Amino acid sequence: MRVLVTAASKHGATVQIAGAIADELRLRGHEAVHLPLGEARVEEFDAVVVGSAVYIGHWLKEATQFVRQNQVALRARRVWLFSSGPVGNLPRPDEPAVDVEKVERMTAAAGHVVFSGRLDHDQLTFGEKAILSALRAPEGDFRDWAAIRSWAGSVADDLTSAAITAR
Template sequence: MFVLVGYASEHGATRQIAERVASLLLYEGVRAEARPMAEVGDADRYDAFVLGSAVRRRRWLREGTRFVRRNRAVLAGRPVWLFSVGTARVRGGRLDTRGGARGGARGKAPRAPGCASGPRGGVRVRDHRFFPGVVMPGQLSPAGRLLRWAGHGRYGDFRNWPEIDDWAAGIARSLPRGPRPPAGRRR
């Protein structure tokens, strides 16, 4: 079993989550690699996919969208998990409890192109998680900083690493495993 942990990252937070997921899969004996989706040429060489993207305006970044659309036929026949990373769950420096662990604003995860929990999207997704990300002043436009200030928003790293680790461990449990790598390579 060879798993692609593909990502589309804007400022690095999504890349770091993907690398953490791949590292945990490796530790659990699942062969995996984290790579930018824009650099993946042959998706057919992977047996399963964990795909994640930063979210802008409740949508995945373009490179994530392109990867899913370009590889829909391959993804349709293999296990697929999705994760989205954004700030919709962050309000004033705390998680927005309206969305819960799986939701974003208004309780809905951002839409991933060509994917659905039913047959409409062509790709059956085993799970789609929405993780809070990192919000720093340099990542926002002047208007974005003003809106954040007006809404009493705080800056910081809001990623919940235990939540991410638990999710990745669940993926690892559902996949066939190979031999376990030497100790000390988990993170």
């Protein structure tokens, strides 16, 4: 199966997660292509993984716009969603972003997962630093690469099952 893996990322951490997902899908025998949202053409793929960084409980605007603009094509394919952003203990990694439920409905997604993110104060704007200071959000890289690869493996297994069933 040919799989598009794309994500919206403000500081690059979520795009790195998308890259790891694409790598795992390739290891599992799928033709996974990792592209920026602006270069992604959904119609060229059999399945799609879409992710977004989450800020103040919401997916990034460019991710929700991508889903809205490609809603018809996405609904005609297997779609998985991932969110990235929670750090430390705020909020719990299994708490989805406010708008994910809407994105799930627009895409008829097969699944959604939340991965912890990375917080590097040096990359933040003054406003972001102020918000995170008030929340006492810890700095660091909280991404769980084993969990990311495991989830990508379950996506690969689902794609393999779908391909066998389609024959």
